[in-house]
Amino acid sequence: MRFSVLASSYRSKKHMNVSVENLGPCKKLLRVEVPVEQVNAAFDTVTASFQKQAQLPGFRPGKAPKHLIVKSYESQINDEVRKKLFSDSYAAASGQEKLRILATLDVEELAFGRGLPFSYTATLEHAPEFEVPEYKGIKAQRPVAQPTEADVERALNILREQQVRYNDVSRAIQADDIAVVNYKGTLDGKPLTDAFPTARGLTEKQNFWVQVKEESFIPGFTTPLVGASVGDKRTVPLTLPADFVIAGLSGKNVVYELEVVGVKEKVLPTVDDEFAKGFGAEDLTKLTEGIRQDLKNELEFRGRKALRDQLLKVLLDAVTFDLPESVVANETRNVVYNIVNENQQRGVAKEIIEERKDEIFASAAASAKDRVKASFILGRIAEKENIKAEQKEMTQRIIALAEQNKVAPEKMAKTLQERNAFQELAQEIVIGKVLDFIELNAQVEEVATPSPSEAKANA
Numbered sequence: 075m076r077f078s079v080l081a082s083s084y085r086s087k088k089h090m091n092v093s094v095e096n097l098g099p100c101k102k103l104l105r106v107e108v109p110v111e112q113v114n115a116a117f118d119t120v121t122a123s124f125q126k127q128a129q130l131p132g133f134r135p136g137k138a139p140k141h142l143i144v145k146s147y148e149s150q151i152n153d154e155v156r157k158k159l160f161s162d163s164y165a166a167a168s169g170q171e172k173l174r175i176l177a178t179l180d181v182e183e184l185a186f187g188r189g190l191p192f193s194y195t196a197t198l199e200h201a202p203e204f205e206v207p208e209y210k211g212i213k214a215q216r217p218v219a220q221p222t223e224a225d226v227e228r229a230l231n232i233l234r235e236q237q238v239r240y241n242d243v244s245r246a247i248q249a250d251d252i253a254v255v256n257y258k259g260t261l262d263g264k265p266l267t268d269a270f271p272t273a274r275g276l277t278e279k280q281n282f283w284v285q286v287k288e289e290s291f292i293p294g295f296t297t298p299l300v301g302a303s304v305g306d307k308r309t310v311p312l313t314l315p316a317d318f319v320i321a322g323l324s325g326k327n328v329v330y331e332l333e334v335v336g337v338k339e340k341v342l343p344t345v346d347d348e349f350a351k352g353f354g355a356e357d358l359t360k361l362t363e364g365i366r367q368d369l370k371n372e373l374e375f376r377g378r379k380a381l382r383d384q385l386l387k388v389l390l391d392a393v394t395f396d397l398p399e400s401v402v403a404n405e406t407r408n409v410v411y412n413i414v415n416e417n418q419q420r421g422v423a424k425e426i427i428e429e430r431k432d433e434i435f436a437s438a439a440a441s442a443k444d445r446v447k448a449s450f451i452l453g454r455i456a457e458k459e460n461i462k463a464e465q466k467e468m469t470q471r472i473i474a475l476a477e478q479n480k481v482a483p484e485k486m487a488k489t490l491q492e493r494n495a496f497q498e499l500a501q502e503i504v505i506g507k508v509l510d511f512i513e514l515n516a517q518v519e520e521v522a523t524p525s526p527s528e529a530k531a532n533a
Contacts, residue, residue, distance in 0.1 A: 092167045099396030102173070102200050108163050108192040113155075117188045120154045156183075159192045174201035176398055199398045206454045207392035210515040214384040217377045217523040221369035224527035229365045230345055233353060240338040246303045247337050249286055253299050254336030256280050260329050270322055272425035281335060295330065308332045319426060373525070378513075385512050389451050390444060397446050402439075405446050409438035449501075452508045461507050463500035471499055 091107040121140060124147050130138040144151065160181070168175055180197040240252055247253050258278045259266045266277040276292075286296045293315060298308045310330040318324045343349050347357040355361035413434050417427050427434070456462070476486035490496055524532060 100398040202395040204395040216381040252338035405442035463503040
């Protein structure tokens with residue numbers, strides 16, 4: 075907080091004087107003047123408090139004269155009075171002017187002292203002002219699908235892949251085998267890294283495992299390996315695809331020198347009762363029933379998400395208003411962090427993430443604006459419908475977070491308190507309840523849609 079004391083003529087006022095000036099989108103200048111009577115009263119209250127607690131030589135605790143207390147503790151008294159006057163007047167002025175303050179950007183003190191009005195200006199960021207759009211009776215569609223036997227079989231195959239074995243074989247490479255190769259990639263006869271330093275993993279590797287399929291690694295990379303045996307070498311000219319992960323290499327003609335150092339056959343387990351027990355099921359029938367229910371739950375979740383996305387889009391399109399810069403900037407940082415974290419978990423190299431930073435930021439900024447706008451709209455709906463986060467709901471959410479993070483609920487509550495995250499947690503609960511309310515009051519039409527396997531077959 076920045077204070078610069080300026081000279082001010084003495085003016086006695088019975089009531090606090092408040093005015094508000096618009097500085098721009100979601101920014102206001104608040105001017106406050108606290109009357110001298112309240113200032114003097116604050117000085118008297120704080121001085122009396124110091125007088126009760128102070129210990130001065132030659133006086134019993136609490137018995138020192140007022141003028142000596144003021145002389146000895148003048149600086150501390152002034153600080154306490156200033157804090158009290160600002161805190162009380164700022165809250166009162168905000169309530170009087172019905173301000174929705176998001177952040178106090180700057181405070182400048184204009185006058186302060188006993189016998190003077192206390193006056194200051196505060197530059198603040200304000201929640202956007204808008205008319206809440208109609209949120210009852212929104213027309214939307216809920217996609218409805220049922221898992222098919224093909225979906226169940228696909229899920230079983232995914233589980234089989236989790237228990238796959240790779241056995242060494244002494245034969246020529248066949249389609250779908252795992253080829254173990256050493257490779258070097260060049261562009262115009264020079265290593266790829268000469269022109270593209272971030273392409274280290276694409277330039278050279280030893281004992282590289284790659285499944286012999288057209289789309290593996292780089293399209294066409296494994297095609298010449300069919301029929302090759304350990305010790306064989308291949309020269310593979312390739313034209314990199316237009317949407318290649320490193321933009322500068324898109325469409326380039328590169329050459330790979332390959333040496334086969336191993337051949338492995340992929341062996342999947344048999345789907346039977348023993349296989350099912352490996353996933354905690356009593357038998358194959360129980361495993362299949364569990365898979366079918368999980369698929370059904372997933373389809374219901376996707377259908378509900380699609381419905382809510384539609385409802386939110388209607389609300390977002392129905393109203394236009396300015397967004398507070400600091401809130402959008404903070405949300406953009408959060409989205410960028412999530413995108414980068416997700417890419418890292420998928421194994422995307424740091425160099426590639428850095429190369430795409432402008433693209434990531436642009437995408438994050440657009441997403442952040444929609445999320446911030448939605449949060450303000452849903453927050454105002456919560457106010458109108460008196461939707462709040464109850465203590466029981468907060469407790470349930472803390473317990474769920476504790477289980478998710480495998481810690482005691484008490485420890486999770488302490489962590490949230492240290493991070494000042496209770497308000498954010500309450501907001502998440504409120505937003506969820508508002509979406510429930512909007513969905514409950516929407517005009518929803520259920521529309522049959524293909525299951526994942528059917529959609530893939532029709533693609």
